[in-house]
Amino acid sequence: MTTAATPPVGIPGPGGDKYLGNLHAFSSDPLGFLTSCSREYGDVVRLGANNVLLTSPDDVERMLVDRNSKFSKASADTRRGSRRQGFPRSMMNSDGADWQAKRHRMRPAFGRGLTTRAAEIVHAQGERMLAGWRTGAPRTLQDDVSVLTLRLVTSLMFGDEFRDEDTAEVARLVAPIMDLSTSPLLLPEWVPTPRKLRIRRSMARVDRTLRALAASPAASDPDRAPVLHALVHGDPKPTPDELRDELATLIMAGFETTNDAVVWTSVLLARHPEAAERVREEARTAFAATPAGLARMEALPYTHAVVREALRLYSPVWITSRDAMEDMEFGGYVVPAGTTVTVSQWVNHRDPRHWESAEDFRPERWLPGAPDFPRGSYFPFGLGPRACIGAAVATTETVHIVADIWRRFRLELVAPERIRPRPALALQPMGVEVVPRAW
Numbered sequence: 001m002t003t004a005a006t007p008p009v010g011i012p013g014p015g016g017d018k019y020l021g022n023l024h025a026f027s028s029d030p031l032g033f034l035t036s037c038s039r040e041y042g043d044v045v046r047l048g049a050n051n052v053l054l055t056s057p058d059d060v061e062r063m064l065v066d067r068n069s070k071f072s073k074a075s076a077d078t079r080r081g082s083r084r085q086g087f088p089r090s091m092m093n094s095d096g097a098d099w100q101a102k103r104h105r106m107r108p109a110f111g112r113g114l115t116t117r118a119a120e121i122v123h124a125q126g127e128r129m130l131a132g133w134r135t136g137a138p139r140t141l142q143d144d145v146s147v148l149t150l151r152l153v154t155s156l157m158f159g160d161e162f163r164d165e166d167t168a169e170v171a172r173l174v175a176p177i178m179d180l181s182t183s184p185l186l187l188p189e190w191v192p193t194p195r196k197l198r199i200r201r202s203m204a205r206v207d208r209t210l211r212a213l214a215a216s217p218a219a220s221d222p223d224r225a226p227v228l229h230a231l232v233h234g235d236p237k238p239t240p241d242e243l244r245d246e247l248a249t250l251i252m253a254g255f256e257t258t259n260d261a262v263v264w265t266s267v268l269l270a271r272h273p274e275a276a277e278r279v280r281e282e283a284r285t286a287f288a289a290t291p292a293g294l295a296r297m298e299a300l301p302y303t304h305a306v307v308r309e310a311l312r313l314y315s316p317v318w319i320t321s322r323d324a325m326e327d328m329e330f331g332g333y334v335v336p337a338g339t340t341v342t343v344s345q346w347v348n349h350r351d352p353r354h355w356e357s358a359e360d361f362r363p364e365r366w367l368p369g370a371p372d373f374p375r376g377s378y379f380p381f382g383l384g385p386r387a388c389i390g391a392a393v394a395t396t397e398t399v400h401i402v403a404d405i406w407r408r409f410r411l412e413l414v415a416p417e418r419i420r421p422r423p424a425l426a427l428q429p430m431g432v433e434v435v436p437r438a439w
Protein backbone atom coordinates (compact mmCIF):
# COMPACT_ATOMS: atom_id res chain seq x y z
CA MET A 1 0.00 0.00 0.00
CA THR A 2 1.27 3.49 -0.81
CA THR A 3 2.46 5.30 2.29
CA ALA A 4 1.14 8.79 2.75
CA ALA A 5 3.73 11.38 3.65
CA THR A 6 1.24 12.82 6.15
CA PRO A 7 -1.91 10.95 7.12
CA PRO A 8 -5.15 12.85 6.54
CA VAL A 9 -5.86 14.76 9.76
CA GLY A 10 -9.07 16.16 11.15
CA ILE A 11 -11.25 14.26 8.68
CA PRO A 12 -14.14 12.52 10.46
CA GLY A 13 -14.63 8.77 10.10
CA PRO A 14 -15.10 5.50 11.95
CA GLY A 15 -12.24 4.59 14.28
CA GLY A 16 -12.25 0.83 13.79
CA ASP A 17 -10.04 -1.81 15.33
CA LYS A 18 -6.73 -0.78 16.93
CA TYR A 19 -4.67 -2.88 14.50
CA LEU A 20 -6.83 -3.56 11.47
CA GLY A 21 -8.74 -0.27 11.37
CA ASN A 22 -11.91 -0.68 9.30
CA LEU A 23 -10.65 -3.63 7.23
CA HIS A 24 -13.07 -6.06 8.85
CA ALA A 25 -16.10 -3.72 8.64
CA PHE A 26 -15.31 -3.04 4.98
CA SER A 27 -14.65 -6.66 4.04
CA SER A 28 -17.74 -8.10 5.69
CA ASP A 29 -20.21 -5.64 4.13
CA PRO A 30 -18.56 -3.09 1.83
CA LEU A 31 -21.81 -1.62 0.49
CA GLY A 32 -23.36 -1.19 3.93
CA PHE A 33 -20.12 0.12 5.41
CA LEU A 34 -19.60 2.79 2.75
CA THR A 35 -23.27 3.82 2.90
CA SER A 36 -23.25 4.21 6.67
CA CYS A 37 -19.95 6.15 6.52
CA SER A 38 -21.50 8.58 4.08
CA ARG A 39 -24.73 9.00 6.06
CA GLU A 40 -22.91 9.38 9.37
CA TYR A 41 -19.85 11.44 8.50
CA GLY A 42 -20.85 13.49 5.45
CA ASP A 43 -18.99 14.46 2.30
CA VAL A 44 -15.38 13.60 3.24
CA VAL A 45 -14.83 10.48 5.35
CA ARG A 46 -11.60 9.02 6.68
CA LEU A 47 -11.83 5.26 6.04
CA GLY A 48 -8.36 4.37 7.28
CA ALA A 49 -4.85 5.70 7.90
CA ASN A 50 -4.37 6.58 4.22
CA ASN A 51 -7.88 6.24 2.86
CA VAL A 52 -10.58 8.80 2.24
CA LEU A 53 -14.10 8.48 0.80
CA LEU A 54 -15.67 11.42 -1.08
CA THR A 55 -19.45 11.49 -1.36
CA SER A 56 -20.42 14.95 -2.56
CA PRO A 57 -21.23 14.94 -6.29
CA ASP A 58 -19.14 18.10 -6.77
CA ASP A 59 -16.11 16.41 -5.21
CA VAL A 60 -16.61 13.33 -7.40
CA GLU A 61 -16.57 15.59 -10.45
CA ARG A 62 -13.57 17.50 -9.14
CA MET A 63 -11.64 14.27 -8.61
CA LEU A 64 -12.50 12.42 -11.83
CA VAL A 65 -12.75 15.36 -14.23
CA ASP A 66 -10.97 18.56 -13.13
CA ARG A 67 -8.14 16.99 -11.13
CA ASN A 68 -7.78 13.75 -13.04
CA SER A 69 -4.11 14.45 -13.81
CA LYS A 70 -3.27 14.88 -10.12
CA PHE A 71 -4.30 11.29 -9.35
CA SER A 72 -2.70 7.97 -10.17
CA LYS A 73 -5.05 5.21 -11.17
CA ALA A 74 -2.38 2.61 -11.81
CA SER A 75 -1.08 2.63 -8.25
CA ALA A 76 -4.59 2.38 -6.73
CA ASP A 77 -5.40 -0.45 -9.11
CA THR A 78 -2.30 -2.32 -7.98
CA ARG A 79 -4.00 -3.08 -4.71
CA ARG A 80 -7.15 -4.18 -6.50
CA GLY A 81 -5.12 -6.95 -8.05
CA SER A 82 -5.52 -6.18 -11.72
CA ARG A 83 -2.01 -4.80 -12.17
CA ARG A 84 0.21 -7.20 -10.31
CA GLN A 85 -2.00 -10.08 -11.33
CA GLY A 86 -1.06 -9.62 -14.88
CA PHE A 87 -1.83 -6.72 -17.21
CA PRO A 88 0.37 -3.78 -16.20
CA ARG A 89 0.92 -2.50 -19.74
CA SER A 90 -2.73 -1.98 -20.65
CA MET A 91 -4.25 1.47 -21.05
CA MET A 92 -6.51 0.87 -18.08
CA ASN A 93 -3.53 0.31 -15.82
CA SER A 94 -1.40 3.20 -17.08
CA ASP A 95 -1.09 6.83 -16.08
CA GLY A 96 0.04 10.20 -17.46
CA ALA A 97 1.56 10.49 -20.92
CA ASP A 98 1.76 6.71 -21.27
CA TRP A 99 -2.01 6.38 -20.67
CA GLN A 100 -2.72 9.28 -23.03
CA ALA A 101 -0.79 7.66 -25.89
CA LYS A 102 -2.55 4.34 -25.32
CA ARG A 103 -6.01 5.90 -25.15
CA HIS A 104 -5.22 7.80 -28.34
CA ARG A 105 -4.20 4.54 -30.03
CA MET A 106 -7.39 2.76 -28.98
CA ARG A 107 -9.89 5.57 -29.57
CA PRO A 108 -10.35 5.09 -33.34
CA ALA A 109 -11.40 1.48 -32.80
CA PHE A 110 -14.20 2.57 -30.46
CA GLY A 111 -16.00 4.94 -32.83
CA ARG A 112 -19.55 4.74 -34.13
CA GLY A 113 -18.54 1.89 -36.44
CA LEU A 114 -17.97 -0.40 -33.47
CA THR A 115 -21.30 0.48 -31.85
CA THR A 116 -23.05 -0.17 -35.16
CA ARG A 117 -21.34 -3.51 -35.44
CA ALA A 118 -22.28 -4.35 -31.85
CA ALA A 119 -25.93 -3.52 -32.61
CA GLU A 120 -25.80 -5.83 -35.62
CA ILE A 121 -24.17 -8.86 -34.04
CA VAL A 122 -26.05 -8.70 -30.74
CA HIS A 123 -29.21 -9.86 -32.49
CA ALA A 124 -27.74 -13.11 -33.81
CA GLN A 125 -25.99 -13.84 -30.53
CA GLY A 126 -29.22 -13.19 -28.62
CA GLU A 127 -31.07 -15.61 -30.91
CA ARG A 128 -28.47 -18.22 -30.16
CA MET A 129 -28.90 -17.87 -26.42
CA LEU A 130 -32.69 -17.74 -26.45
CA ALA A 131 -32.98 -20.74 -28.80
CA GLY A 132 -31.98 -22.90 -25.83
CA TRP A 133 -34.67 -21.51 -23.50
CA ARG A 134 -37.96 -23.34 -22.90
CA THR A 135 -40.95 -21.92 -21.06
CA GLY A 136 -41.18 -23.44 -17.61
CA ALA A 137 -37.54 -24.66 -17.56
CA PRO A 138 -35.40 -22.77 -14.96
CA ARG A 139 -32.18 -21.03 -16.03
CA THR A 140 -29.29 -19.50 -14.15
CA LEU A 141 -29.45 -16.14 -15.86
CA GLN A 142 -25.89 -15.11 -15.01
CA ASP A 143 -24.45 -18.20 -16.72
CA ASP A 144 -26.45 -17.82 -19.93
CA VAL A 145 -25.87 -14.09 -20.31
CA SER A 146 -22.15 -14.35 -19.53
CA VAL A 147 -21.62 -16.68 -22.51
CA LEU A 148 -23.46 -14.18 -24.67
CA THR A 149 -21.61 -11.05 -23.49
CA LEU A 150 -18.25 -12.81 -23.69
CA ARG A 151 -19.00 -13.86 -27.28
CA LEU A 152 -19.95 -10.28 -28.07
CA VAL A 153 -16.80 -8.70 -26.70
CA THR A 154 -14.51 -11.29 -28.28
CA SER A 155 -16.31 -11.12 -31.59
CA LEU A 156 -15.95 -7.32 -31.65
CA MET A 157 -12.25 -7.70 -31.06
CA PHE A 158 -11.28 -10.84 -32.92
CA GLY A 159 -14.17 -11.46 -35.31
CA ASP A 160 -14.96 -15.10 -35.99
CA GLU A 161 -11.38 -16.02 -35.26
CA PHE A 162 -12.41 -16.52 -31.67
CA ARG A 163 -14.00 -19.93 -31.53
CA ASP A 164 -16.39 -21.21 -28.90
CA GLU A 165 -13.65 -23.28 -27.24
CA ASP A 166 -11.59 -20.11 -26.88
CA THR A 167 -14.58 -18.28 -25.41
CA ALA A 168 -15.13 -20.99 -22.83
CA GLU A 169 -11.42 -21.10 -22.04
CA VAL A 170 -11.15 -17.34 -21.52
CA ALA A 171 -14.31 -17.34 -19.37
CA ARG A 172 -12.75 -19.96 -17.12
CA LEU A 173 -9.48 -18.10 -16.95
CA VAL A 174 -10.78 -14.65 -16.14
CA ALA A 175 -13.34 -15.86 -13.55
CA PRO A 176 -10.87 -15.98 -10.64
CA ILE A 177 -9.64 -12.50 -11.52
CA MET A 178 -13.18 -11.07 -11.60
CA ASP A 179 -13.76 -12.75 -8.27
CA LEU A 180 -11.14 -10.61 -6.56
CA SER A 181 -12.57 -8.21 -4.08
CA THR A 182 -12.30 -4.54 -4.85
CA SER A 183 -11.05 -2.72 -1.83
CA PRO A 184 -8.97 0.31 -1.08
CA LEU A 185 -8.19 -1.44 2.21
CA LEU A 186 -6.52 -4.73 1.44
CA LEU A 187 -4.18 -7.35 2.78
CA PRO A 188 -0.58 -6.74 1.77
CA GLU A 189 0.14 -7.83 -1.79
CA TRP A 190 2.62 -10.52 -0.72
CA VAL A 191 0.05 -12.64 1.15
CA PRO A 192 -0.19 -15.73 -1.10
CA THR A 193 -3.88 -16.68 -1.18
CA PRO A 194 -5.04 -19.78 -3.10
CA ARG A 195 -6.93 -17.46 -5.44
CA LYS A 196 -3.76 -15.58 -6.35
CA LEU A 197 -1.99 -18.86 -7.11
CA ARG A 198 -4.90 -19.92 -9.32
CA ILE A 199 -4.73 -16.61 -11.15
CA ARG A 200 -1.01 -16.97 -11.75
CA ARG A 201 -1.59 -20.38 -13.35
CA SER A 202 -4.45 -19.00 -15.47
CA MET A 203 -2.33 -16.14 -16.72
CA ALA A 204 0.10 -18.36 -18.58
CA ARG A 205 -2.80 -19.84 -20.53
CA VAL A 206 -4.50 -16.50 -21.21
CA ASP A 207 -1.15 -15.39 -22.52
CA ARG A 208 -0.86 -18.29 -25.00
CA THR A 209 -4.45 -17.94 -26.27
CA LEU A 210 -4.25 -14.20 -26.81
CA ARG A 211 -0.82 -14.23 -28.43
CA ALA A 212 -2.04 -16.82 -30.94
CA LEU A 213 -5.08 -14.70 -31.77
CA ALA A 214 -3.02 -11.55 -32.12
CA ALA A 215 -0.87 -13.34 -34.69
CA SER A 216 -3.88 -14.65 -36.67
CA PRO A 217 -4.76 -13.39 -40.19
CA ALA A 218 -7.82 -11.55 -38.79
CA ALA A 219 -5.47 -9.02 -37.20
CA SER A 220 -4.79 -7.61 -40.68
CA ASP A 221 -8.44 -7.22 -41.59
CA PRO A 222 -10.35 -4.27 -40.06
CA ASP A 223 -13.69 -5.74 -41.16
CA ARG A 224 -13.11 -9.04 -39.43
CA ALA A 225 -11.46 -7.90 -36.23
CA PRO A 226 -11.85 -4.12 -35.84
CA VAL A 227 -10.33 -3.66 -32.39
CA LEU A 228 -7.47 -6.10 -32.85
CA HIS A 229 -6.65 -4.53 -36.21
CA ALA A 230 -6.70 -0.98 -34.83
CA LEU A 231 -4.42 -1.98 -31.99
CA VAL A 232 -1.94 -3.98 -34.05
CA HIS A 233 -1.65 -1.18 -36.60
CA GLY A 234 -1.85 1.59 -34.02
CA ASP A 235 0.67 4.32 -33.41
CA PRO A 236 2.85 3.71 -31.44
CA LYS A 237 2.95 0.05 -32.46
CA PRO A 238 2.30 -2.06 -29.37
CA THR A 239 4.83 -4.59 -28.17
CA PRO A 240 3.51 -8.19 -27.99
CA ASP A 241 3.22 -7.86 -24.19
CA GLU A 242 1.31 -4.60 -24.48
CA LEU A 243 -1.05 -6.13 -27.01
CA ARG A 244 -1.70 -9.12 -24.76
CA ASP A 245 -2.41 -6.83 -21.81
CA GLU A 246 -4.77 -4.61 -23.80
CA LEU A 247 -6.77 -7.55 -25.11
CA ALA A 248 -7.05 -9.28 -21.76
CA THR A 249 -8.13 -6.07 -20.05
CA LEU A 250 -10.74 -5.34 -22.71
CA ILE A 251 -12.23 -8.80 -22.30
CA MET A 252 -12.38 -8.43 -18.54
CA ALA A 253 -13.67 -4.84 -18.63
CA GLY A 254 -16.28 -5.64 -21.24
CA PHE A 255 -17.91 -8.93 -20.45
CA GLU A 256 -18.72 -9.25 -16.78
CA THR A 257 -19.89 -5.64 -16.41
CA THR A 258 -22.30 -5.98 -19.36
CA ASN A 259 -23.45 -9.35 -18.04
CA ASP A 260 -24.19 -7.84 -14.63
CA ALA A 261 -26.07 -4.93 -16.25
CA VAL A 262 -28.33 -7.32 -18.21
CA VAL A 263 -29.01 -9.56 -15.22
CA TRP A 264 -29.75 -6.72 -12.77
CA THR A 265 -32.06 -5.08 -15.31
CA SER A 266 -33.93 -8.36 -15.69
CA VAL A 267 -34.22 -8.80 -11.92
CA LEU A 268 -35.78 -5.34 -11.66
CA LEU A 269 -38.18 -6.04 -14.53
CA ALA A 270 -39.21 -9.33 -12.92
CA ARG A 271 -40.06 -7.34 -9.79
CA HIS A 272 -41.96 -4.63 -11.69
CA PRO A 273 -44.47 -6.27 -14.03
CA GLU A 274 -45.92 -3.02 -15.33
CA ALA A 275 -42.47 -1.85 -16.52
CA ALA A 276 -41.81 -5.32 -17.97
CA GLU A 277 -45.03 -5.13 -19.96
CA ARG A 278 -44.06 -1.75 -21.34
CA VAL A 279 -40.63 -3.06 -22.39
CA ARG A 280 -42.29 -6.01 -24.09
CA GLU A 281 -44.66 -3.81 -26.08
CA GLU A 282 -41.89 -1.44 -27.12
CA ALA A 283 -39.55 -4.28 -28.06
CA ARG A 284 -42.19 -6.08 -30.13
CA THR A 285 -42.83 -2.96 -32.17
CA ALA A 286 -39.13 -2.12 -32.49
CA PHE A 287 -38.14 -5.63 -33.59
CA ALA A 288 -40.96 -5.77 -36.11
CA ALA A 289 -40.35 -2.32 -37.57
CA THR A 290 -36.56 -2.01 -37.67
CA PRO A 291 -33.73 -4.30 -38.81
CA ALA A 292 -31.02 -5.33 -36.33
CA GLY A 293 -28.73 -2.32 -35.95
CA LEU A 294 -28.55 1.14 -34.44
CA ALA A 295 -31.99 2.16 -35.74
CA ARG A 296 -33.52 -0.45 -33.47
CA MET A 297 -31.73 1.10 -30.51
CA GLU A 298 -33.42 4.40 -31.27
CA ALA A 299 -36.78 2.64 -31.26
CA LEU A 300 -36.24 1.45 -27.66
CA PRO A 301 -36.29 4.66 -25.54
CA TYR A 302 -38.27 3.18 -22.63
CA THR A 303 -36.06 0.07 -22.48
CA HIS A 304 -33.06 2.40 -22.49
CA ALA A 305 -34.56 4.30 -19.53
CA VAL A 306 -35.05 1.00 -17.69
CA VAL A 307 -31.38 0.09 -18.27
CA ARG A 308 -30.20 3.49 -17.03
CA GLU A 309 -32.27 3.09 -13.90
CA ALA A 310 -30.84 -0.41 -13.36
CA LEU A 311 -27.32 1.06 -13.76
CA ARG A 312 -28.25 3.56 -11.05
CA LEU A 313 -29.50 1.02 -8.53
CA TYR A 314 -27.01 -1.74 -9.34
CA SER A 315 -24.03 -0.08 -10.98
CA PRO A 316 -21.70 -2.93 -12.04
CA VAL A 317 -18.74 -0.70 -11.13
CA TRP A 318 -19.59 0.19 -7.56
CA ILE A 319 -16.34 1.78 -6.37
CA THR A 320 -13.49 3.75 -7.97
CA SER A 321 -10.19 4.57 -6.28
CA ARG A 322 -7.17 6.69 -7.16
CA ASP A 323 -4.02 7.76 -5.30
CA ALA A 324 -3.49 11.49 -4.78
CA MET A 325 -0.12 12.53 -6.22
CA GLU A 326 -0.12 15.89 -4.44
CA ASP A 327 -1.84 17.50 -1.46
CA MET A 328 -5.36 18.55 -2.38
CA GLU A 329 -8.28 20.24 -0.70
CA PHE A 330 -11.70 18.54 -0.61
CA GLY A 331 -14.64 19.88 1.42
CA GLY A 332 -12.35 22.11 3.48
CA TYR A 333 -9.92 19.30 4.42
CA VAL A 334 -6.39 18.70 3.17
CA VAL A 335 -6.08 15.28 1.59
CA PRO A 336 -2.32 14.65 1.55
CA ALA A 337 -0.32 13.20 -1.35
CA GLY A 338 -0.26 9.41 -1.13
CA THR A 339 -3.83 9.11 0.18
CA THR A 340 -6.08 6.61 -1.61
CA VAL A 341 -9.22 8.52 -2.49
CA THR A 342 -12.37 6.50 -3.15
CA VAL A 343 -15.73 7.38 -4.64
CA SER A 344 -18.61 4.93 -4.78
CA GLN A 345 -21.32 4.64 -7.40
CA TRP A 346 -23.33 2.52 -4.95
CA VAL A 347 -23.33 5.34 -2.38
CA ASN A 348 -23.90 8.30 -4.70
CA HIS A 349 -26.48 6.62 -6.94
CA ARG A 350 -28.63 5.97 -3.87
CA ASP A 351 -28.00 9.18 -1.96
CA PRO A 352 -31.39 10.53 -0.81
CA ARG A 353 -29.98 14.07 -0.90
CA HIS A 354 -29.89 13.89 -4.69
CA TRP A 355 -32.46 11.24 -5.62
CA GLU A 356 -36.10 11.36 -4.67
CA SER A 357 -37.22 7.93 -3.36
CA ALA A 358 -33.65 6.87 -4.00
CA GLU A 359 -34.24 3.17 -3.36
CA ASP A 360 -37.22 2.93 -5.72
CA PHE A 361 -37.04 1.67 -9.29
CA ARG A 362 -38.38 4.53 -11.43
CA PRO A 363 -37.44 4.41 -15.13
CA GLU A 364 -39.37 7.69 -15.60
CA ARG A 365 -36.36 9.49 -14.15
CA TRP A 366 -34.71 8.97 -17.53
CA LEU A 367 -37.55 10.03 -19.79
CA PRO A 368 -37.74 13.52 -21.29
CA GLY A 369 -38.90 16.18 -18.82
CA ALA A 370 -37.52 14.43 -15.71
CA PRO A 371 -35.60 16.65 -13.24
CA ASP A 372 -31.87 17.08 -13.70
CA PHE A 373 -29.31 15.73 -11.23
CA PRO A 374 -25.69 16.66 -10.41
CA ARG A 375 -23.15 14.95 -12.67
CA GLY A 376 -21.32 13.33 -9.78
CA SER A 377 -24.44 11.62 -8.49
CA TYR A 378 -24.68 9.24 -11.48
CA PHE A 379 -21.52 7.85 -13.06
CA PRO A 380 -21.91 4.14 -13.95
CA PHE A 381 -19.33 4.61 -16.72
CA GLY A 382 -17.07 6.94 -14.74
CA LEU A 383 -16.52 10.60 -15.57
CA GLY A 384 -13.86 12.68 -17.26
CA PRO A 385 -10.91 11.64 -19.40
CA ARG A 386 -10.81 8.09 -18.00
CA ALA A 387 -14.49 7.34 -18.45
CA CYS A 388 -15.37 4.00 -20.00
CA ILE A 389 -14.24 3.74 -23.60
CA GLY A 390 -16.82 1.00 -24.21
CA ALA A 391 -19.84 2.85 -22.79
CA ALA A 392 -21.72 3.18 -26.09
CA VAL A 393 -21.06 -0.45 -27.03
CA ALA A 394 -22.09 -1.66 -23.57
CA THR A 395 -25.31 0.39 -23.55
CA THR A 396 -26.26 -0.79 -27.02
CA GLU A 397 -25.66 -4.42 -26.12
CA THR A 398 -27.50 -4.23 -22.80
CA VAL A 399 -30.59 -2.49 -24.22
CA HIS A 400 -30.79 -4.97 -27.11
CA ILE A 401 -30.37 -8.08 -24.99
CA VAL A 402 -32.92 -6.93 -22.41
CA ALA A 403 -35.42 -6.07 -25.18
CA ASP A 404 -34.88 -9.42 -26.88
CA ILE A 405 -35.31 -11.48 -23.70
CA TRP A 406 -38.42 -9.61 -22.50
CA ARG A 407 -40.07 -9.45 -25.90
CA ARG A 408 -40.24 -13.23 -25.88
CA PHE A 409 -40.45 -14.24 -22.23
CA ARG A 410 -41.67 -12.97 -18.92
CA LEU A 411 -39.06 -14.03 -16.36
CA GLU A 412 -40.18 -15.27 -12.98
CA LEU A 413 -37.66 -15.24 -10.12
CA VAL A 414 -37.33 -18.65 -8.46
CA ALA A 415 -36.19 -17.38 -5.05
CA PRO A 416 -36.42 -13.57 -5.00
CA GLU A 417 -35.37 -13.43 -1.35
CA ARG A 418 -32.05 -15.12 -2.14
CA ILE A 419 -30.93 -12.53 -4.70
CA ARG A 420 -28.21 -10.23 -3.41
CA PRO A 421 -25.37 -8.12 -4.78
CA ARG A 422 -21.89 -9.52 -4.32
CA PRO A 423 -19.39 -6.67 -4.52
CA ALA A 424 -16.34 -8.27 -6.18
CA LEU A 425 -14.45 -6.53 -9.01
CA ALA A 426 -17.95 -5.92 -10.39
CA LEU A 427 -21.28 -5.98 -8.55
CA GLN A 428 -22.30 -9.56 -9.25
CA PRO A 429 -25.97 -10.59 -8.91
CA MET A 430 -26.05 -13.78 -6.84
CA GLY A 431 -28.84 -16.33 -6.81
CA VAL A 432 -30.65 -15.23 -9.96
CA GLU A 433 -32.52 -18.36 -11.00
CA VAL A 434 -35.36 -17.57 -13.38
CA VAL A 435 -38.18 -19.45 -15.04
CA PRO A 436 -39.05 -18.13 -18.50
CA ARG A 437 -42.84 -17.92 -18.92
CA ALA A 438 -44.93 -17.25 -22.00
CA TRP A 439 -46.56 -13.82 -22.04
Ligand code: HEM
Pocket residue numbers: 073091092093103153249250251253254255257258261315316317320321379380381382383385386387388389390391393394395398
Ligand atom coordinates in the same frame (compact mmCIF):
# COMPACT_ATOMS: atom_id res chain seq x y z
C1 HEM B 1 -22.20 -2.08 -18.53
C2 HEM B 1 -20.95 -2.27 -18.90
C3 HEM B 1 -19.79 -1.44 -18.45
C4 HEM B 1 -19.64 -0.64 -17.34
C5 HEM B 1 -20.65 -0.39 -16.24
C6 HEM B 1 -18.31 -0.06 -17.40
C7 HEM B 1 -17.82 0.84 -16.46
C8 HEM B 1 -16.58 1.45 -16.54
C9 HEM B 1 -16.10 2.46 -15.61
C10 HEM B 1 -16.87 2.99 -14.41
C11 HEM B 1 -14.87 2.83 -16.02
C12 HEM B 1 -13.99 3.92 -15.38
C13 HEM B 1 -13.21 3.37 -14.22
C14 HEM B 1 -12.40 4.45 -13.51
O1 HEM B 1 -12.72 5.65 -13.57
O2 HEM B 1 -11.46 4.07 -12.82
C15 HEM B 1 -14.54 2.03 -17.18
C16 HEM B 1 -13.34 2.12 -17.86
C17 HEM B 1 -13.05 1.33 -18.95
N1 HEM B 1 -13.91 0.48 -19.62
FE1 HEM B 1 -15.83 0.07 -19.13
N2 HEM B 1 -17.68 -0.51 -18.53
C18 HEM B 1 -18.53 -1.34 -19.21
C19 HEM B 1 -18.30 -1.98 -20.41
C20 HEM B 1 -17.13 -1.89 -21.11
C21 HEM B 1 -16.89 -2.50 -22.40
C22 HEM B 1 -17.92 -3.28 -23.22
C23 HEM B 1 -15.57 -2.25 -22.72
C24 HEM B 1 -14.78 -2.64 -23.92
C25 HEM B 1 -15.01 -3.60 -24.76
C26 HEM B 1 -15.01 -1.45 -21.64
C27 HEM B 1 -13.70 -0.99 -21.59
C28 HEM B 1 -13.22 -0.10 -20.66
C29 HEM B 1 -11.84 0.40 -20.67
C30 HEM B 1 -10.75 0.00 -21.63
C31 HEM B 1 -11.74 1.31 -19.60
C32 HEM B 1 -10.49 2.07 -19.15
C33 HEM B 1 -10.49 3.46 -19.71
C34 HEM B 1 -9.23 4.26 -19.31
O3 HEM B 1 -8.56 3.89 -18.35
O4 HEM B 1 -8.95 5.23 -20.00
N3 HEM B 1 -15.98 -1.25 -20.69
N4 HEM B 1 -15.62 1.21 -17.49
